[in-house]
Amino acid sequence: EAAIEVVEMVLSGTINKEIVSTINAAGGTAVGLSGKDGRLLEARRLTVPGSDGDLGFVGEPAEVNIGVLKSFEESNIIPVVAPIGAGPNGETLNINADTAAGAIASAMSAAKLIMLTDVAGVLDDSGELISSLNVAQTGDLLDGGAVKGGMIPKLKTCLQALQDQTDAAHILDGRIPHSLLLEIFTAHGTGTMIVPDD
Structure with missing residues (x-):
């Protein structure tokens, strides 16, 4: 206690x-x-x-x-x-801070859920940044064990937020100056964006 x-x-x-x-x-x-x-x-x-x-x-x-x-x-x-x-x-x-943020985003009907972390975003098996994922691809990464540690609750939270009608979720490296602006206002962004399936 x-x-x-x-x-x-x-x-x-x-x-x-x-x-x-x-x-x-x-x-x-x-x-x-x-x-x-x-x-x-x-x-x-x-x-x-x-x-x-x-x-x-x-x-x-x-x-x-x-x-x-x-x-x-x-x-x-x-x-x-x-x-x-x-x-x-x-x-x-x-x-868990990610879980709390996702629950608040869902309850507020937020257009976006943005998570800042200390890694570039979701990485593939070779350590390269995956800039965009849909729900099915994210589920495959989780089911296949391709993501580990703290990224697991982040991705699960993103999936839940999308299920709750959030338009998109972003996982960004908060150590990069202006990462949020770069994600939103540039063509390729700086992190990983997760969107609903087509």
Whole structure:
């Protein structure tokens, strides 16, 4: 229980406030909050299929209450949400940040889900960037074991968002200056774009 308190302090405090400060310094208007604030992210404990192991205070979004986000949207304020949710009994649950972002994008009917990471995007077996994928191709990569580690939840989240009517999902290297602008405003982009099947 002490560990989740530290996680909450770091994600909702230190990291969240650094991101908010960076956005505000760049001329935006950002506000930091936790998924527990305003019951934004109601969560359930995460279980691993076929296992009775207790993952501790790890959760997944059960419901996204978008009212608080709509208020920020109407005021042109950028909400920076720490991936912490409230469990069924009010307990704090740590949620994978990609999963939380995807759930929020789906609930808000976002046109795009954009994930920043520390790799170029989705890579093929030879380590080359795959600039565009559709749902079927993404499923094949997941089923074939071609992607590993942290890219797995990112791709699963992208697929879920597309299923929930998000138009496109992007996985970009956040270390590249202006990667978001380059992805959106250049012909080939900088990362991987995932779109629905034709």
